[in-house]
Amino acid sequence: MDVSEILNPLNEAQRSAVTVDGQHALILAGAGSGKTRVLVHRISWLIEVEKVSPYAVLAVTFTNKASAEMRGRIESLLGIPVGSMWVGTFHSLAHRLLRAHWQDADLPQGFQILDSQDQQRVIKRLIKAMDLDDSQWPAKQAQGFINSRKDEGLRSAHIEDRGDPYLRQMIKIYQGYEEICQRGGLIDFAELLLRALELWRNKPDVLNHYRSRFSHILVDEFQDTNSIQYAWVQLLAGDQNKLFVVGDDDQSIYGWRGAKIENIQRFSKDFSGTQTFRLEQNYRSTGNILKAANALIANNTSRLGKELWTDGNNGEPIQLYRAFNDFEEARYVVEQISIYTELDMRRDDHAILYRSNAQSRLFEEALLARGISYRVYGGLRFYERAEIKDALAYLRLMSNRHDDPSFERVVNLPTRGIGERSLQAIRDHSRDYRVSLWDAACTLCQQQLLASRAMSALSGFISLIEKLAGDCDGLDLGDTVELVIEHVGLIEHFKKDKGERGQARIENLDELGTAARQFQYDESIDMSQLDAFLSHASLESGESGDSQSDDCVQLMTLHSAKGLEFPAVFLCGVEEGLFPHKMSIEEPGRLEEERRLCYVGITRARQRLYITHAETRRIHGAETFPAPSRFINEIPEELIKEIRPKQRAPQVSTLRHLRPQTARRRSAPLDDAPLGLRLGQQVSHPKFGEGTVMSYEGQGKQARVQVNFNAAGSKWLVAAYANLQAV
DNA sequence: ATCGTCATAATTTTT
């Protein structure tokens, strides 16, 4: 392979980053500046030109998607599979380490991963077992407490209560949780990272092994690293190995879950001899969009500094639309999309971005009414679905009887007569003797400590698991999974569900069998095929979209839009209190993160950017009158074209003439709208011609309607006399 | 055990 193949597709800044020769490099890669490309080409450069062994390269990302993409692109650029290279997420690499060194990490060989759902259930149960009032001690809060401490590298023993009774109780919960996990061989996500870090800290020989192996460490999205991840990278780097980290401080939007923007800010101080590169040429957006983004983000303090530019043209102005209410905002956005899709654009060229998930509803309704297909991102993913977790719980129990959350989950599913009383007896015994639920159940059965009915049910369950485990011995993974699903009674159980639900669940269970058959087992890791599959299920929760029918308008939160791009972006609900969110408005640090989120949103757009806000919005059922977001004011006026600047003198948009005719919307009627007229409805008047209902006031005979006529402008009319016809 | 009713809370989410 030719060096020019690696270097030719790069611009100058990218090229100097890729070919850097010092010990450490920090690449500040703006949105759309070819960040992944630089990483991929850097790795190719190391291997092809510097003749570094792939074995000595470690590349870390945050999401499975990113690591899959990186691996794929490296392989296609180099033309060879890079099996020996460690490319993965922090979590998957930590997992791999712990599997290889489970003894040194003080773990049972068959340890399993606890996802956040499972974790919450464990904590909830623990709080009950501790006889605490769960309204005063919500599991969610305790979970947050535990995870944020772990993210800082703190175990329960490290935290001082300083006489604070709240802290003291939380520490106790944390302690109890640690015990349960250790006993059951369960590792939550934060624990994966913490254990991996402690493994290296406690076992210098293990650390040295990896230190001498990985001479080149590359980290993607460095602005998202938390304290543990930073410490982990630092430890592995030692003072010999070379770090190449890529990130964008302006796109740090996960501070609330432990990411430390300081990590990227202090990198060059912590690692002396760091060369910093800025990738500022943007290949994605028009000039106006970039100017808006630059101007907005300039309001943040303590940035590393970066300004995006393009050699393309300015493009259209940013369109700002002020809607009367949230409802009409959705109507407008969907109308615009329908105009563009009737011209030449695809539905999936359009993204509707919002700050909080609840906002999706109105857009969905408006899209539904227009018959435009759409996809909402961010629901449950495959391995998170209840029926899948049920089946996995059986498999997990087969692999490890002491997996309490799995035991709880399926001991009476499908119902087999193990009720709350028996279960409570099992839990009590488990707590009193500090044994797993499984062991407690076995003891209770042997000692005949339960009512005979419950006893036989329980021993039925125990022997079911034992029998399945025996039957599956020697079977391959696909057969195992299918055999378990078949014999455990879940299918029959879900058949009883009414409607489509049950059928869908059974199909998902089938799909699980397929997933197991297709699962690629990496034999180099020291674990059974089943354990590997179970870990995979926890670590990669799979695709979120149910049926990603191809051409759909894309709806998602700003957070989930990070890393994506769209020809047309609608940034909606850009209002004080919603965006920036009221929970973040007070603290300067959090406000800046909101601003970065806005920056992320703006820079998703390639060609066309709409920003919309509403003057009235229902939040939790109550009317609110939010001011336009300060972020709007931070964008230079000359980049913005207001679609309808003033309520009093509405302008007839040029687009209005392109409106496809009379596709009937089915917007829910406003409770007291006069004559059944709806905001946004097209009407015609004998004298003024056609127009749009903009507002109304009063009721019955007094009701007055404001109509914005295409030709005659805006008028207030008494509805009873105006003789308006719906178009 | 399953359904209905009431209270409660309500950013953002990957691993």
Add this chain to the structure above:
DNA sequence: TTATGACGAT
């Protein structure tokens, strides 16, 4: 407004 969870009734 709505979704979720807990609790009580059939």
